[in-house]
Amino acid sequence: MQFSKASSLLLIALLGISAIAQAQAPRPAGPWFGVQPPPQFGSEAAVIVGARTPREANFGAAAPPEFLGATIKKDVATIVEFSRASQASREFGSGQLWGRVSGFPSSAKTIEWAVAQLRAAGIADTKIQPFKQESRASFWIPLSWEVRLLGDGAFGAGTTDVVLESALPVTASDIAAGKLTAPLVYVGAAHPSVLKHIDVKGKIAVQLIVPQGHMVFERSTVRSRTQDLFKRGAIAVLNLVRLPGNERSTDFGNCGGPCFNLGGRDGQFIETVFDRAAQLGLDDKLRAQLTLKTETRTGLQAQNGVAVIPGSKSAETIVIDAHADAWFDGAGDNADGLAVMLALARHFAKPEHRPERTLVFVVSAGHHSPGLNGPRNFVGANAELAKQAVLVVNIEHVAQRNFSPAREVGADGYRHAVADSGEAPIVFGVTNGAPFLDDLAQQGVARFGVNFISDKSTMQSGETGGFSDVKAAKITIMQAPPLYHTTGEVLEVISTPGLERMARFLAFFIAEATKAPREKINP
Numbered sequence: 001m002q003f004s005k006a007s008s009l010l011l012i013a014l015l016g017i018s019a020i021a022q023a024q025a026p027r028p029a030g031p032w033f034g035v036q037p038p039p040q041f042g043s044e045a046a047v048i049v050g051a052r053t054p055r056e057a058n059f060g061a062a063a064p065p066e067f068l069g070a071t072i073k074k075d076v077a078t079i080v081e082f083s084r085a086s087q088a089s090r091e092f093g094s095g096q097l098w099g100r101v102s103g104f105p106s107s108a109k110t111i112e113w114a115v116a117q118l119r120a121a122g123i124a125d126t127k128i129q130p131f132k133q134e135s136r137a138s139f140w141i142p143l144s145w146e147v148r149l150l151g152d153g154a155f156g157a158g159t160t161d162v163v164l165e166s167a168l169p170v171t172a173s174d175i176a177a178g179k180l181t182a183p184l185v186y187v188g189a190a191h192p193s194v195l196k197h198i199d200v201k202g203k204i205a206v207q208l209i210v211p212q213g214h215m216v217f218e219r220s221t222v223r224s225r226t227q228d229l230f231k232r233g234a235i236a237v238l239n240l241v242r243l244p245g246n247e248r249s250t251d252f253g254n255c256g257g258p259c260f261n262l263g264g265r266d267g268q269f270i271e272t273v274f275d276r277a278a279q280l281g282l283d284d285k286l287r288a289q290l291t292l293k294t295e296t297r298t299g300l301q302a303q304n305g306v307a308v309i310p311g312s313k314s315a316e317t318i319v320i321d322a323h324a325d326a327w328f329d330g331a332g333d334n335a336d337g338l339a340v341m342l343a344l345a346r347h348f349a350k351p352e353h354r355p356e357r358t359l360v361f362v363v364s365a366g367h368h369s370p371g372l373n374g375p376r377n378f379v380g381a382n383a384e385l386a387k388q389a390v391l392v393v394n395i396e397h398v399a400q401r402n403f404s405p406a407r408e409v410g411a412d413g414y415r416h417a418v419a420d421s422g423e424a425p426i427v428f429g430v431t432n433g434a435p436f437l438d439d440l441a442q443q444g445v446a447r448f449g450v451n452f453i454s455d456k457s458t459m460q461s462g463e464t465g466g467f468s469d470v471k472a473a474k475i476t477i478m479q480a481p482p483l484y485h486t487t488g489e490v491l492e493v494i495s496t497p498g499l500e501r502m503a504r505f506l507a508f509f510i511a512e513a514t515k516a517p518r519e520k521i522n523p
Protein backbone atom coordinates (compact mmCIF):
# COMPACT_ATOMS: atom_id res chain seq x y z
CA MET A 1 0.00 0.00 0.00
CA GLN A 2 1.27 3.41 -1.03
CA PHE A 3 0.65 6.56 0.93
CA SER A 4 0.64 9.89 -0.78
CA LYS A 5 2.90 12.44 0.81
CA ALA A 6 -0.08 14.36 2.16
CA SER A 7 -1.75 11.33 3.74
CA SER A 8 1.61 10.23 5.23
CA LEU A 9 1.93 13.63 6.85
CA LEU A 10 -1.66 13.32 8.13
CA LEU A 11 -0.93 9.86 9.55
CA ILE A 12 2.21 11.12 11.27
CA ALA A 13 0.24 14.03 12.68
CA LEU A 14 -2.49 11.68 13.99
CA LEU A 15 0.07 9.32 15.51
CA GLY A 16 1.69 12.32 17.11
CA ILE A 17 -1.59 13.48 18.67
CA SER A 18 -2.26 9.97 19.90
CA ALA A 19 1.24 9.77 21.42
CA ILE A 20 0.68 13.10 23.20
CA ALA A 21 -2.74 11.94 24.42
CA GLN A 22 -1.17 8.75 25.78
CA ALA A 23 1.60 10.66 27.46
CA GLN A 24 -0.98 12.92 29.12
CA ALA A 25 -3.36 10.14 30.20
CA PRO A 26 -2.97 9.73 33.95
CA ARG A 27 -1.53 6.37 34.95
CA PRO A 28 -2.69 4.72 38.16
CA ALA A 29 -0.35 6.33 40.68
CA GLY A 30 -0.94 4.57 43.95
CA PRO A 31 -4.26 3.22 45.18
CA TRP A 32 -7.45 4.35 43.45
CA PHE A 33 -5.59 6.12 40.61
CA GLY A 34 -3.84 8.26 43.20
CA VAL A 35 -7.08 9.95 44.21
CA GLN A 36 -6.98 11.10 47.82
CA PRO A 37 -9.48 9.04 49.86
CA PRO A 38 -12.37 10.90 51.52
CA PRO A 39 -11.90 11.92 55.16
CA GLN A 40 -13.22 9.49 57.73
CA PHE A 41 -16.85 10.09 58.67
CA GLY A 42 -17.05 12.50 61.60
CA SER A 43 -13.37 13.48 61.43
CA GLU A 44 -14.02 17.06 60.28
CA ALA A 45 -16.85 19.54 60.68
CA ALA A 46 -19.18 20.07 57.72
CA VAL A 47 -18.47 23.79 57.75
CA ILE A 48 -15.67 25.93 59.09
CA VAL A 49 -16.87 27.96 62.05
CA GLY A 50 -14.18 30.57 62.61
CA ALA A 51 -13.35 32.59 65.71
CA ARG A 52 -15.49 35.57 64.63
CA THR A 53 -18.81 35.28 66.40
CA PRO A 54 -22.11 36.54 64.98
CA ARG A 55 -22.88 40.19 65.71
CA GLU A 56 -24.22 40.61 69.24
CA ALA A 57 -27.90 41.07 69.93
CA ASN A 58 -27.64 44.61 71.25
CA PHE A 59 -30.86 46.51 71.78
CA GLY A 60 -29.67 49.18 74.22
CA ALA A 61 -31.47 47.58 77.13
CA ALA A 62 -30.09 44.35 78.57
CA ALA A 63 -32.04 41.21 77.77
CA PRO A 64 -34.13 39.69 80.54
CA PRO A 65 -32.13 36.71 81.86
CA GLU A 66 -34.42 34.13 80.19
CA PHE A 67 -33.56 35.63 76.78
CA LEU A 68 -29.77 35.76 77.08
CA GLY A 69 -28.33 33.89 74.13
CA ALA A 70 -25.99 31.90 76.37
CA THR A 71 -28.92 30.76 78.54
CA ILE A 72 -30.93 29.54 75.55
CA LYS A 73 -27.84 27.92 74.02
CA LYS A 74 -27.46 25.79 77.16
CA ASP A 75 -30.91 24.36 76.50
CA VAL A 76 -30.00 23.73 72.86
CA ALA A 77 -26.96 21.78 74.11
CA THR A 78 -29.11 19.77 76.53
CA ILE A 79 -31.60 18.92 73.77
CA VAL A 80 -28.76 17.84 71.45
CA GLU A 81 -27.49 15.57 74.25
CA PHE A 82 -30.68 13.48 73.97
CA SER A 83 -29.65 12.75 70.38
CA ARG A 84 -26.09 11.97 71.40
CA ALA A 85 -27.44 9.49 73.95
CA SER A 86 -29.48 7.87 71.16
CA GLN A 87 -26.27 7.48 69.16
CA ALA A 88 -24.17 6.23 72.08
CA SER A 89 -26.79 3.69 73.19
CA ARG A 90 -27.35 2.49 69.62
CA GLU A 91 -31.06 3.13 69.84
CA PHE A 92 -31.27 2.02 66.19
CA GLY A 93 -29.27 -1.01 65.09
CA SER A 94 -25.62 -0.25 64.53
CA GLY A 95 -25.89 3.39 65.68
CA GLN A 96 -25.37 4.77 62.16
CA LEU A 97 -28.73 6.50 62.53
CA TRP A 98 -29.68 8.46 65.65
CA GLY A 99 -31.83 11.34 66.78
CA ARG A 100 -34.78 12.30 68.93
CA VAL A 101 -37.19 10.03 67.21
CA SER A 102 -40.89 9.99 68.03
CA GLY A 103 -42.09 6.56 69.02
CA PHE A 104 -38.76 5.86 70.74
CA PRO A 105 -37.15 6.74 74.11
CA SER A 106 -34.95 9.54 72.68
CA SER A 107 -38.04 11.62 71.86
CA ALA A 108 -39.95 10.67 75.01
CA LYS A 109 -37.02 11.75 77.20
CA THR A 110 -36.66 15.06 75.35
CA ILE A 111 -40.35 15.84 75.80
CA GLU A 112 -40.34 14.83 79.48
CA TRP A 113 -37.36 17.11 80.07
CA ALA A 114 -39.00 20.04 78.23
CA VAL A 115 -42.24 19.61 80.19
CA ALA A 116 -40.24 19.59 83.43
CA GLN A 117 -38.77 22.95 82.32
CA LEU A 118 -42.26 24.34 81.74
CA ARG A 119 -43.37 23.17 85.17
CA ALA A 120 -40.26 24.64 86.78
CA ALA A 121 -41.12 27.95 85.09
CA GLY A 122 -44.22 28.03 87.32
CA ILE A 123 -46.84 26.96 84.77
CA ALA A 124 -49.40 24.98 86.78
CA ASP A 125 -51.36 23.52 83.86
CA THR A 126 -48.66 21.31 82.35
CA LYS A 127 -49.09 17.78 81.06
CA ILE A 128 -47.79 14.98 78.85
CA GLN A 129 -50.37 13.60 76.43
CA PRO A 130 -49.54 10.17 74.99
CA PHE A 131 -51.01 8.97 71.71
CA LYS A 132 -50.80 5.92 69.46
CA GLN A 133 -49.45 5.52 65.95
CA GLU A 134 -52.18 5.60 63.29
CA SER A 135 -53.12 2.00 62.53
CA ARG A 136 -52.45 2.24 58.79
CA ALA A 137 -49.01 3.82 59.28
CA SER A 138 -45.66 2.05 59.50
CA PHE A 139 -42.18 3.34 60.20
CA TRP A 140 -39.32 2.02 58.04
CA ILE A 141 -35.99 2.14 59.87
CA PRO A 142 -32.53 1.26 58.51
CA LEU A 143 -30.59 -0.66 61.16
CA SER A 144 -27.18 -1.23 59.58
CA TRP A 145 -25.70 -0.83 56.13
CA GLU A 146 -22.56 -0.44 54.07
CA VAL A 147 -21.63 1.00 50.69
CA ARG A 148 -18.30 -0.56 49.72
CA LEU A 149 -16.37 0.38 46.58
CA LEU A 150 -14.57 -2.77 45.52
CA GLY A 151 -10.85 -2.44 44.95
CA ASP A 152 -9.14 -3.77 41.80
CA GLY A 153 -5.42 -4.06 41.13
CA ALA A 154 -5.95 -2.28 37.80
CA PHE A 155 -6.78 0.92 39.72
CA GLY A 156 -3.22 1.20 41.00
CA ALA A 157 -0.95 -0.73 43.32
CA GLY A 158 -2.31 -1.11 46.83
CA THR A 159 -5.95 -0.46 45.89
CA THR A 160 -8.22 -1.97 48.54
CA ASP A 161 -11.95 -1.62 49.18
CA VAL A 162 -13.21 1.79 50.34
CA VAL A 163 -16.24 1.97 52.61
CA LEU A 164 -18.17 5.19 52.03
CA GLU A 165 -19.19 6.00 55.57
CA SER A 166 -21.43 8.95 54.77
CA ALA A 167 -23.87 6.57 53.08
CA LEU A 168 -27.44 6.55 54.37
CA PRO A 169 -30.23 4.47 52.80
CA VAL A 170 -33.32 6.51 51.98
CA THR A 171 -36.76 5.57 53.25
CA ALA A 172 -38.17 2.25 52.13
CA SER A 173 -34.97 1.09 50.41
CA ASP A 174 -34.60 -2.63 50.80
CA ILE A 175 -32.18 -5.13 49.31
CA ALA A 176 -33.38 -8.67 48.72
CA ALA A 177 -31.19 -11.02 50.81
CA GLY A 178 -29.60 -7.89 52.29
CA LYS A 179 -26.66 -7.73 49.89
CA LEU A 180 -25.93 -6.94 46.24
CA THR A 181 -22.80 -6.49 44.17
CA ALA A 182 -22.87 -4.84 40.76
CA PRO A 183 -20.93 -2.57 38.39
CA LEU A 184 -21.31 1.17 38.83
CA VAL A 185 -22.36 3.54 36.09
CA TYR A 186 -22.14 7.31 36.37
CA VAL A 187 -25.27 9.08 35.07
CA GLY A 188 -24.65 12.71 36.07
CA ALA A 189 -27.89 14.47 36.97
CA ALA A 190 -29.82 11.63 35.23
CA HIS A 191 -31.54 13.85 32.70
CA PRO A 192 -33.52 11.77 30.17
CA SER A 193 -31.40 13.38 27.42
CA VAL A 194 -28.29 11.81 29.00
CA LEU A 195 -29.83 8.50 30.01
CA LYS A 196 -30.81 7.67 26.43
CA HIS A 197 -27.05 7.22 25.78
CA ILE A 198 -26.29 5.17 28.90
CA ASP A 199 -27.09 1.55 29.66
CA VAL A 200 -27.92 1.24 33.35
CA LYS A 201 -29.36 -2.29 33.19
CA GLY A 202 -28.16 -4.47 36.04
CA LYS A 203 -25.95 -1.68 37.35
CA ILE A 204 -25.78 0.63 40.34
CA ALA A 205 -26.47 4.09 38.92
CA VAL A 206 -24.44 6.91 40.46
CA GLN A 207 -26.47 10.12 40.31
CA LEU A 208 -25.29 13.66 41.07
CA ILE A 209 -27.60 15.92 43.06
CA VAL A 210 -26.63 19.56 43.47
CA PRO A 211 -29.10 21.15 45.89
CA GLN A 212 -30.06 24.68 44.89
CA GLY A 213 -30.29 25.52 48.59
CA HIS A 214 -31.18 22.43 50.55
CA MET A 215 -32.52 18.97 49.78
CA VAL A 216 -36.19 19.97 50.00
CA PHE A 217 -36.01 21.88 46.73
CA GLU A 218 -34.80 18.75 44.89
CA ARG A 219 -37.30 16.25 46.27
CA SER A 220 -39.71 15.92 43.36
CA THR A 221 -37.01 16.04 40.65
CA VAL A 222 -34.82 13.47 42.39
CA ARG A 223 -37.75 11.14 43.02
CA SER A 224 -38.90 11.12 39.39
CA ARG A 225 -35.36 10.80 37.98
CA THR A 226 -34.49 7.97 40.38
CA GLN A 227 -37.68 6.09 39.62
CA ASP A 228 -36.80 6.52 35.93
CA LEU A 229 -33.38 4.92 36.56
CA PHE A 230 -35.06 1.86 38.07
CA LYS A 231 -37.51 1.68 35.15
CA ARG A 232 -34.50 1.61 32.82
CA GLY A 233 -33.11 -1.38 34.70
CA ALA A 234 -30.79 0.02 37.37
CA ILE A 235 -30.72 -2.26 40.42
CA ALA A 236 -29.67 0.41 42.93
CA VAL A 237 -28.91 4.13 42.97
CA LEU A 238 -26.24 6.11 44.81
CA ASN A 239 -27.15 9.77 45.26
CA LEU A 240 -24.06 11.98 45.40
CA VAL A 241 -25.57 14.87 47.37
CA ARG A 242 -23.25 17.82 46.83
CA LEU A 243 -23.56 19.37 50.28
CA PRO A 244 -20.81 20.71 52.56
CA GLY A 245 -18.63 18.15 54.35
CA ASN A 246 -19.11 14.42 54.39
CA GLU A 247 -22.45 14.12 56.09
CA ARG A 248 -25.22 11.57 56.23
CA SER A 249 -28.49 12.99 54.97
CA THR A 250 -32.08 11.79 55.19
CA ASP A 251 -34.22 12.72 52.21
CA PHE A 252 -35.36 11.57 48.74
CA GLY A 253 -37.47 8.64 50.00
CA ASN A 254 -39.60 6.25 47.94
CA CYS A 255 -37.10 6.24 45.10
CA GLY A 256 -38.32 2.94 43.64
CA GLY A 257 -35.56 0.59 44.81
CA PRO A 258 -32.45 0.53 47.00
CA CYS A 259 -31.09 4.10 47.18
CA PHE A 260 -28.34 5.54 49.34
CA ASN A 261 -27.44 9.20 49.85
CA LEU A 262 -23.74 10.04 50.04
CA GLY A 263 -22.07 13.15 51.49
CA GLY A 264 -20.11 15.77 49.55
CA ARG A 265 -16.61 14.38 50.20
CA ASP A 266 -17.49 10.78 49.41
CA GLY A 267 -19.29 12.04 46.30
CA GLN A 268 -16.27 13.99 45.14
CA PHE A 269 -14.08 10.89 45.63
CA ILE A 270 -16.37 8.74 43.47
CA GLU A 271 -16.62 11.38 40.75
CA THR A 272 -12.84 11.84 40.60
CA VAL A 273 -12.28 8.09 40.53
CA PHE A 274 -14.82 7.77 37.70
CA ASP A 275 -13.02 10.48 35.69
CA ARG A 276 -9.60 8.86 36.11
CA ALA A 277 -10.99 5.41 35.35
CA ALA A 278 -12.75 6.72 32.24
CA GLN A 279 -9.54 8.31 30.97
CA LEU A 280 -7.87 4.91 31.24
CA GLY A 281 -10.83 2.97 29.86
CA LEU A 282 -11.30 1.24 33.20
CA ASP A 283 -14.64 2.72 34.29
CA ASP A 284 -16.52 -0.50 33.50
CA LYS A 285 -14.40 -2.20 36.18
CA LEU A 286 -15.80 0.01 38.98
CA ARG A 287 -18.04 -2.04 41.23
CA ALA A 288 -19.68 -1.72 44.61
CA GLN A 289 -21.19 -4.00 47.20
CA LEU A 290 -24.24 -2.74 49.09
CA THR A 291 -25.55 -4.29 52.29
CA LEU A 292 -28.61 -3.23 54.24
CA LYS A 293 -30.63 -4.45 57.23
CA THR A 294 -33.91 -2.73 58.01
CA GLU A 295 -37.04 -3.10 60.09
CA THR A 296 -40.57 -1.73 59.87
CA ARG A 297 -42.33 -0.74 63.07
CA THR A 298 -46.03 -0.39 63.77
CA GLY A 299 -48.05 0.11 66.96
CA LEU A 300 -45.68 2.80 68.28
CA GLN A 301 -46.64 5.36 70.91
CA ALA A 302 -45.48 8.98 71.24
CA GLN A 303 -46.42 12.04 73.28
CA ASN A 304 -46.84 15.79 73.21
CA GLY A 305 -46.11 18.15 76.09
CA VAL A 306 -48.71 20.87 76.65
CA ALA A 307 -48.54 23.88 78.99
CA VAL A 308 -51.26 26.52 79.33
CA ILE A 309 -50.86 30.04 80.72
CA PRO A 310 -54.40 31.35 81.22
CA GLY A 311 -55.07 34.79 79.74
CA SER A 312 -55.91 37.68 82.07
CA LYS A 313 -58.80 38.86 79.87
CA SER A 314 -59.68 36.18 77.34
CA ALA A 315 -60.12 32.45 76.86
CA GLU A 316 -59.08 32.87 73.23
CA THR A 317 -55.78 31.11 72.65
CA ILE A 318 -52.50 31.60 70.87
CA VAL A 319 -50.91 28.21 70.24
CA ILE A 320 -47.10 28.21 70.18
CA ASP A 321 -45.54 25.02 68.85
CA ALA A 322 -42.00 23.67 68.54
CA HIS A 323 -41.27 20.11 67.46
CA ALA A 324 -38.96 18.08 69.66
CA ASP A 325 -38.13 15.32 67.19
CA ALA A 326 -34.98 15.33 65.08
CA TRP A 327 -32.77 13.32 62.81
CA PHE A 328 -29.21 13.11 64.16
CA ASP A 329 -28.16 15.98 66.49
CA GLY A 330 -30.81 18.28 65.06
CA ALA A 331 -29.32 21.39 66.67
CA GLY A 332 -31.11 23.54 64.10
CA ASP A 333 -34.03 21.20 63.39
CA ASN A 334 -35.32 21.81 65.91
CA ALA A 335 -33.34 22.11 69.15
CA ASP A 336 -33.00 25.87 68.60
CA GLY A 337 -36.74 26.35 68.04
CA LEU A 338 -37.64 24.27 71.09
CA ALA A 339 -35.13 26.13 73.29
CA VAL A 340 -36.51 29.50 72.12
CA MET A 341 -40.03 28.30 72.93
CA LEU A 342 -38.97 27.31 76.46
CA ALA A 343 -37.46 30.80 76.93
CA LEU A 344 -40.78 32.35 75.83
CA ALA A 345 -42.71 30.15 78.26
CA ARG A 346 -40.42 31.20 81.14
CA HIS A 347 -40.96 34.82 80.16
CA PHE A 348 -44.75 34.74 79.93
CA ALA A 349 -45.05 32.59 83.06
CA LYS A 350 -43.87 35.57 85.13
CA PRO A 351 -46.84 37.40 86.72
CA GLU A 352 -45.63 40.75 85.33
CA HIS A 353 -45.82 39.36 81.76
CA ARG A 354 -49.16 37.63 82.08
CA PRO A 355 -50.81 37.75 78.64
CA GLU A 356 -54.35 38.98 77.94
CA ARG A 357 -55.11 35.95 75.76
CA THR A 358 -54.34 32.38 76.84
CA LEU A 359 -51.01 31.01 75.67
CA VAL A 360 -50.72 27.31 74.87
CA PHE A 361 -47.20 25.91 74.49
CA VAL A 362 -46.90 22.62 72.60
CA VAL A 363 -43.73 20.54 72.87
CA SER A 364 -44.64 18.55 69.83
CA ALA A 365 -43.83 14.94 68.96
CA GLY A 366 -43.18 16.43 65.54
CA HIS A 367 -43.78 15.07 62.07
CA HIS A 368 -40.85 12.82 61.09
CA SER A 369 -42.27 9.50 62.35
CA PRO A 370 -45.09 8.19 60.13
CA GLY A 371 -48.48 8.06 61.86
CA LEU A 372 -47.26 10.01 64.90
CA ASN A 373 -48.05 13.62 64.01
CA GLY A 374 -47.69 15.90 67.05
CA PRO A 375 -49.88 18.84 65.98
CA ARG A 376 -52.70 16.63 64.66
CA ASN A 377 -52.81 14.74 67.93
CA PHE A 378 -52.63 17.97 69.93
CA VAL A 379 -55.69 19.28 68.07
CA GLY A 380 -57.51 15.95 68.57
CA ALA A 381 -56.85 15.82 72.30
CA ASN A 382 -57.44 19.54 73.02
CA ALA A 383 -60.47 20.43 70.94
CA GLU A 384 -61.45 23.40 73.10
CA LEU A 385 -58.00 25.01 73.10
CA ALA A 386 -57.77 24.51 69.33
CA LYS A 387 -61.27 25.92 68.73
CA GLN A 388 -60.43 29.03 70.74
CA ALA A 389 -57.24 29.67 68.75
CA VAL A 390 -56.86 33.01 67.00
CA LEU A 391 -53.27 32.33 66.01
CA VAL A 392 -50.82 29.43 65.72
CA VAL A 393 -47.06 30.14 65.85
CA ASN A 394 -44.74 27.36 64.69
CA ILE A 395 -41.13 27.96 65.77
CA GLU A 396 -39.08 25.67 63.52
CA HIS A 397 -35.34 26.02 62.70
CA VAL A 398 -34.66 29.62 63.73
CA ALA A 399 -31.05 30.33 64.70
CA GLN A 400 -28.63 28.44 62.49
CA ARG A 401 -25.66 30.38 61.20
CA ASN A 402 -25.30 31.29 57.57
CA PHE A 403 -22.48 29.84 55.51
CA SER A 404 -21.22 29.98 51.98
CA PRO A 405 -18.50 28.42 49.83
CA ALA A 406 -15.00 29.37 51.00
CA ARG A 407 -12.50 31.17 48.72
CA GLU A 408 -9.86 28.50 49.26
CA VAL A 409 -9.87 25.09 47.65
CA GLY A 410 -8.10 22.18 49.36
CA ALA A 411 -5.33 20.07 47.78
CA ASP A 412 -7.91 17.45 46.81
CA GLY A 413 -10.05 20.06 45.03
CA TYR A 414 -12.66 20.20 47.76
CA ARG A 415 -14.13 23.63 48.49
CA HIS A 416 -15.02 24.06 52.15
CA ALA A 417 -18.02 26.01 53.38
CA VAL A 418 -17.48 28.72 55.98
CA ALA A 419 -19.85 30.40 58.44
CA ASP A 420 -20.24 34.17 58.32
CA SER A 421 -21.35 36.46 61.14
CA GLY A 422 -25.08 36.30 60.61
CA GLU A 423 -27.90 33.77 60.65
CA ALA A 424 -29.25 31.85 57.68
CA PRO A 425 -32.31 33.44 56.06
CA ILE A 426 -35.61 32.83 57.84
CA VAL A 427 -38.99 32.63 56.14
CA PHE A 428 -41.83 34.27 58.03
CA GLY A 429 -44.91 32.62 56.56
CA VAL A 430 -48.33 34.12 57.36
CA THR A 431 -51.05 31.81 56.01
CA ASN A 432 -53.70 34.51 55.76
CA GLY A 433 -51.32 37.31 54.74
CA ALA A 434 -52.76 39.58 57.48
CA PRO A 435 -51.03 42.98 57.09
CA PHE A 436 -50.94 43.43 60.87
CA LEU A 437 -48.89 40.22 61.29
CA ASP A 438 -46.57 41.06 58.40
CA ASP A 439 -46.04 44.50 59.87
CA LEU A 440 -44.98 42.94 63.19
CA ALA A 441 -42.46 40.83 61.24
CA GLN A 442 -41.06 43.97 59.64
CA GLN A 443 -40.66 45.49 63.10
CA GLY A 444 -38.81 42.33 64.07
CA VAL A 445 -36.25 43.01 61.37
CA ALA A 446 -35.93 46.70 62.25
CA ARG A 447 -35.86 46.35 66.05
CA PHE A 448 -34.40 42.92 66.68
CA GLY A 449 -32.30 42.24 63.60
CA VAL A 450 -33.85 38.89 62.72
CA ASN A 451 -32.88 37.86 59.19
CA PHE A 452 -36.31 37.41 57.62
CA ILE A 453 -36.34 37.10 53.85
CA SER A 454 -37.41 40.33 52.18
CA ASP A 455 -40.49 38.95 50.43
CA LYS A 456 -43.81 38.32 52.13
CA SER A 457 -44.78 34.67 52.28
CA THR A 458 -47.83 32.53 52.98
CA MET A 459 -45.60 29.46 53.32
CA GLN A 460 -46.68 26.77 55.78
CA SER A 461 -44.41 23.82 56.21
CA GLY A 462 -43.24 21.15 58.63
CA GLU A 463 -45.31 21.28 61.78
CA THR A 464 -47.85 23.78 60.52
CA GLY A 465 -49.47 21.18 58.24
CA GLY A 466 -50.70 19.23 61.30
CA PHE A 467 -52.74 22.25 62.41
CA SER A 468 -54.91 22.17 59.29
CA ASP A 469 -58.09 21.75 61.36
CA VAL A 470 -57.42 24.98 63.27
CA LYS A 471 -59.24 27.81 61.52
CA ALA A 472 -56.97 30.71 62.41
CA ALA A 473 -53.93 32.55 61.08
CA LYS A 474 -50.81 30.38 61.22
CA ILE A 475 -47.26 31.62 61.34
CA THR A 476 -44.34 29.44 60.25
CA ILE A 477 -40.93 30.77 61.22
CA MET A 478 -38.42 28.58 59.46
CA GLN A 479 -34.89 28.36 58.13
CA ALA A 480 -34.01 25.58 55.71
CA PRO A 481 -30.23 25.82 55.37
CA PRO A 482 -28.14 23.25 53.47
CA LEU A 483 -27.26 21.07 56.47
CA TYR A 484 -30.78 20.45 57.61
CA HIS A 485 -31.64 16.73 57.96
CA THR A 486 -27.91 15.93 57.88
CA THR A 487 -25.38 14.92 60.52
CA GLY A 488 -23.69 18.30 59.96
CA GLU A 489 -26.34 20.20 61.88
CA VAL A 490 -24.47 20.28 65.19
CA LEU A 491 -24.40 22.66 68.15
CA GLU A 492 -21.49 24.65 66.69
CA VAL A 493 -23.57 25.93 63.76
CA ILE A 494 -26.16 27.57 66.04
CA SER A 495 -25.82 31.33 66.51
CA THR A 496 -25.95 32.29 70.20
CA PRO A 497 -26.98 35.92 69.53
CA GLY A 498 -29.40 34.57 66.92
CA LEU A 499 -31.25 32.65 69.64
CA GLU A 500 -31.54 35.87 71.64
CA ARG A 501 -32.71 37.87 68.63
CA MET A 502 -35.41 35.35 67.84
CA ALA A 503 -36.59 34.98 71.46
CA ARG A 504 -36.82 38.74 71.97
CA PHE A 505 -38.58 39.25 68.67
CA LEU A 506 -41.10 36.50 69.44
CA ALA A 507 -41.75 37.88 72.94
CA PHE A 508 -42.58 41.21 71.30
CA PHE A 509 -44.64 39.54 68.56
CA ILE A 510 -46.66 37.37 70.94
CA ALA A 511 -47.21 40.24 73.41
CA GLU A 512 -48.64 42.35 70.57
CA ALA A 513 -50.77 39.46 69.31
CA THR A 514 -52.23 38.70 72.75
CA LYS A 515 -53.82 42.15 72.90
CA ALA A 516 -54.63 42.82 69.22
CA PRO A 517 -58.27 42.75 68.11
CA ARG A 518 -59.22 39.39 66.66
CA GLU A 519 -60.09 40.92 63.25
CA LYS A 520 -56.60 42.33 62.87
CA ILE A 521 -55.10 38.84 63.21
CA ASN A 522 -57.82 37.20 61.13
CA PRO A 523 -59.16 39.96 58.87
Ligand SMILES: [Zn+2]
Pocket residue numbers: 323333334396397462
Ligand atom coordinates in the same frame (compact mmCIF):
# COMPACT_ATOMS: atom_id res chain seq x y z
ZN1 LIG B 1 -38.27 20.75 61.51
